[in-house]
Amino acid sequence: MSAERPRRGAGAVLRRIPPVLAMVLGLIGLWYLAVIPMNVQEVLTRAERAGVEVSPPSAVERRDMGNWALVVRNPGTLGESWSLDRPRLPAPHQVLTELYESTVDEELNGRRGIVRSGSLSNRGLVYHAMVTLNATFVGFLIGTGLGILLAVGIVHSRVMDMSVMPWAIVSQTIPIVALAPMIIVVLYSIGIQGLLPKAVISAYLSFFPVVVGMVKGLRAPGPMQMDLMRTYSAPKGTVFWKLRLPSSVPYLFASLKIAIAASLVGAIVGELPVQQGGLGARMLAGSYYGQTAQIWAALLMAAALAAVLVWAIGRIEARTLRRMGMAQ
Amino acid sequence: MTDTATAEVPGQARDAGAPVIEASHLDLTFQTADGPVHALRDVSLGIPKGAFVSFIGPSGCGKTTFLRCIAALEHPTGGSLTVNGMTPDEARKARAYGYVFQAAGLYPWRTIGRNVALPLEIMGYGKAEQKERIARVLELVELSGFENKYPWQLSGGMQQRASIARALAFDADILLMDEPFGALDEIVRDRLNEELMRLWARTEKTIAFVTHSIPEAVYLSTHIVVMSPRPGRITDVIESPLPKERPLDIRDTPEFIEIAHRVREGLRAGYQE
Incomplete structure (x- = not known):
């Protein structure tokens, strides 16, 4: 069976490539198209400065016109759309160039890069990604631990069952961007700063899916399973360790996939007000200085991180379930 | 025996x-x-x-x-x-007593042998005695040799036999x-x-x-x-x-x-x- 698995896996991956590729190419095409109207104002201003005739010639009139109308009236002067220095929407290749320059190029050739200085450049995306990843992991661990503890309490205590869930739900209805600065200020005032406040925000987002999934998982054993335990006169602790906990494992992993992505979002949001490194700080800096390519590069980095993290949880899930005998 | x-x-x-x-x-x-x-x-x-x-x-x-x-x-x-x-x-x-339900209700994360051992573990039998009893009751329900299989590898009838073995394991009358x-x-x-x-x-x-x-x-x-x-x-x-x-x-x-x-x-x- 194990000899067959990689072959089957490779086949499945190969079959998936054409549709995924088509989707990606379609999105990139749309992106290139969207760049034209998004950047048309700036392109026409620059063309006018360069002495080219644009329609309408008045900058004020252009400002009040729709972007598509400007595109239609100036079809010949749009060549610069994909190569502006400070585009409103950078073209994909500009984002990729920025991504390359702030990762590989910065580390290999930069004065502060890992090759010349021996440590990751604090101007590079890799460094900022690591900062975010640290907060993500700590937040994920706190959130998962808290979520599991709450779920155990909810399942075993009627009082907690009635009282905790409504608060957990309310906690998730408050916009995290509103709450994050407050958490940071409050923690700072009691002397906690650096990684931990970000991790707390991260945990705030990630505990919720774990609570919901674990409560469902711990309650997964049916009445028959519970009756069987009763016929053995099994104490509550035994029922928990031997029945409830193993039953909850598939539910836990489904929750962990959501929780790790939420942790990443929490860490990034926690970095916005602090500006001490991290992808969130990078995004905000990009928006301060009109470096949209930098924002998009940081976004792509965050998306790639999220994909890798969710994939990693998926691998651990598959391994665990196979080892438990619950998957083939 | x-x-x-x-x-x-x-x-x-x-x-x-x-x-x-x-x-x-x-x-x-x-x-x-x-x-x-x-x-x-x-x-x-x-x-x-x-x-x-x-x-x-x-x-x-x-x-x-x-x-x-x-x-x-x-x-x-x-x-x-x-x-x-x-x-x-x-x-x-x-x-x-041992109780057998309509569904086998075996734990999917335990092998047949470990499923039979479940009541023995809860009742505090030693490892050696568990082993001896598992072998004995699996033989009784004609499932010898399936000890290390997982429930999904067995047919419905075999699963039910395993659940009978589980009920027999601790010698209830x-x-x-x-x-x-x-x-x-x-x-x-x-x-x-x-x-x-x-x-x-x-x-x-x-x-x-x-x-x-x-x-x-x-x-x-x-x-x-x-x-x-x-x-x-x-x-x-x-x-x-x-x-x-x-x-x-x-x-x-x-x-x-x-x-x-x-x-x-x-x-x-x-x-x-």
Whole structure:
């Protein structure tokens, strides 16, 4: 069976490539198209400065016109759309160039890069990604631990069952961007700063899916399973360790996939007000200085991180379930 | 192989001594939103040691409820019920019975051997004894060699046999079976019935068996308890004259057909009232 698995896996991956590729190419095409109207104002201003005739010639009139109308009236002067220095929407290749320059190029050739200085450049995306990843992991661990503890309490205590869930739900209805600065200020005032406040925000987002999934998982054993335990006169602790906990494992992993992505979002949001490194700080800096390519590069980095993290949880899930005998 | 269970039940144990399970004027009323439901009314029955008693009747007649009362999973609202001379709760703590449910209910994360070990772990048997008992009961249900398989690797019938092994593992004298073969097809069911007969002969356990199949009840039992619903009560108790040794084709003999007929009449009478 194990000899067959990689072959089957490779086949499945190969079959998936054409549709995924088509989707990606379609999105990139749309992106290139969207760049034209998004950047048309700036392109026409620059063309006018360069002495080219644009329609309408008045900058004020252009400002009040729709972007598509400007595109239609100036079809010949749009060549610069994909190569502006400070585009409103950078073209994909500009984002990729920025991504390359702030990762590989910065580390290999930069004065502060890992090759010349021996440590990751604090101007590079890799460094900022690591900062975010640290907060993500700590937040994920706190959130998962808290979520599991709450779920155990909810399942075993009627009082907690009635009282905790409504608060957990309310906690998730408050916009995290509103709450994050407050958490940071409050923690700072009691002397906690650096990684931990970000991790707390991260945990705030990630505990919720774990609570919901674990409560469902711990309650997964049916009445028959519970009756069987009763016929053995099994104490509550035994029922928990031997029945409830193993039953909850598939539910836990489904929750962990959501929780790790939420942790990443929490860490990034926690970095916005602090500006001490991290992808969130990078995004905000990009928006301060009109470096949209930098924002998009940081976004792509965050998306790639999220994909890798969710994939990693998926691998651990598959391994665990196979080892438990619950998957083939 | 001589096991400890048989050692405690010397020889032909079907003597006229005190019944292992004795119910007298048992009542159980559930309070529901639509008013009280009389699941059991005035049920009196003695189950002698070593007997194979089947409970048969339409759904709602209280046959499963009665079994659950014996197992202390339900608590009667009136009358008295003793198991091995104790209350059902005490009997459960004294490991008096093994319970087999309609579904095998094996843990998918445990191998067959570990599933059988579950009650042994909970009851605190040592590792060596667990191993010895697992091997013994798996042999009893003819599943030797499947110890390290996971439940999904076994057919439904084999899974149910494993769940019977799990109920036998800790040497309870009484086996309570709640429609254990109800979800299986006819052919598998015949085979398991035959095996259950052999198992019963070897271990001489007292078995209480809930079913809704007349042939199954007649084939397996020394006593057939016919029940009827609303309120759940016993309408007839038939002592089977069939010999203890029962090949499957005994079901074509006139004696067998006669008992089956009487069971059917009993069931019909319950409906007409």
